[in-house]
Amino acid sequence: MSQIKGLSRIEREVSISINRRVDLAKTAIYISAEDFALMSQSSLALPVDPFIERLFDLTMEFCRSGKVLRASPEALLDSLYKFLYVEKDFQRSNVISRLEPHPLYLHAVLTYQSGSAYMLALIYSEILKVLRFWSLLDFDCEIFFPHDRYGLPRGYHKQKSAESDHPHILTVQTLLEEILKNVKEAFWPFRHDQTKSLFLRAVHAVLCTDRSNVVEESGFQLESAKSSHRRLDRGTLTSLHLGDLRLALSACERLILLEFDPKELRDYSVLLYHCGLYEQSLHYLKLYQDRKGSSLQKQASNELSSLEDEAGEKLMMRLNLISMEEGWSKPSHSGTFLRNNSEPS
Template structure:
């Protein structure tokens, strides 16, 4: 299902003084038109009939943060996915040639790097592409004898090269993964990464070997769903029906990369048993029967301390993520046109940032595109309550959003 949207190009809006990471009093705000012309229409060929607008880049621009490198990286990401046909979306990552998955992953890393570092130079994407090529060439020089051996021995040699000789390893648990393990450039540098990143690197080596004519059999990558195994190659001719759930397609890989980032930086980290949306909706008092009453005093104290740290621009609290990177992950997931729920999740983040009009637009568009038979009743009820609240806020006489302090979205001081 396709969804129409464009990046914001007409208004840069100020945001709230605080984000409601837990149910505190809702602040009021005021719109401020931008004095600069920002032309940032997405290059993905998406329809703009509903005029849905992304917020992140313009909001940061308005706060005085230069987003030129972040915007360029977003355009680079869009350039990779703009011709994402249904066939290419379902193509295995080991044989896909329509989308450069490694370059798309590096453009994701480049945008987030610009958002948090405010560097005057962009992330050198081409240099890391060259590192991948060098990694493939290294296998050829060390294990050239495997080209004449059986497919099983070839794959054993490849895994020995990747996991032993080069020392790539998977980070431990999904909920507490190191943030650098989620970005391809960092994984290539530190050789420690998520299962998604290791699968991508494995597939890139296979694709290069196939392009060089040294791989003459069909191979798939087994993507493990446990918390400790590493990706492994296997001969496709010997695959079983049960292996299908472990095959990564081009779309599922990009979705997995972005969902890992979204979950890691989601600003509501308590209770991973519930969906990110429910945690955010509960913080907005839009979920009945919430678990807040059952939370321990230490949890609430930790949450309050984390909120105070974020207000001072410190982004290292384990209980509160990074609103900037959570928003950027949501925007890219929406661009992938993978799941209407991404519109809903982006909308609830905008609500907590004080972008009420935009939040209402995305939530309404989600309701128009949702498949009601597949929606969880608790989540559906939370969406309805949030829409009602947004309508009431926007109907308030004399409603304004003039912050006394900057929203955490605009804090650019870092602890390092």
């Protein structure tokens, strides 16, 4: 993540097919390694280099087929498409779930040949990068990223592109954002009412723990919130069916580093609240409000944003009340949330 922090706004908006500043594959593998360390209780670190070598081996195997030599741009890209999705049988998976996290992590996608569209686009771009480095790609190539649920990322000759292709160009910033947003959604620890945003679910869980709100909430929501707090009190941040707070926090932290969306500060704040870190939670919620107020972008006014604003105000009110209590900054579970514990399935 340190690589992208030093990039200018223009460099962040460079297409992944021509990016030379950020080693996206290595960044994705490091994300895998860090999250794998949080998921498992093993002291063994996920190796990074073997998976980078596996990407290199994919390119070598494609080159050995001989289809890359003296081929027209269209023929080369058609051969690469067939190599990746037919011969190597890489498949797209739209699953975003803690129960099946492998489509979200590059090391697992390389192992199982199944991954999200963003991971497949990353693999495709890495092959193009090596071909270009070896001077085997002597034309301007772009990657068409599908926005439907079934299409596969594929290359096309940019000189023959149409204006309608521009919205399908994937930038460095967007790729990393979407990878992290998928992880955040998969491991978000509040699973009730999938029609609501992640933030609303987490704030509703906060309100469920307040007895004055019990009559307004469903039994499942109340029990889900109570279960979350019981796990936190035991120092447990993960449950097979109720997400993983550590991984959700980690994804939020990375998204904040990307300076992607001020709302990540707000989402991070509510997770910190559930950890009992009220002082830090208040800090990030205030930071979000400051960023939101100073943003030059006009916020779209709709029902969802109104509900989120109202929920944010309720969270701020609770934090302000808590801040008036003596010793308010000390977590009720006294740091146990940092332990690498997981709840058995």
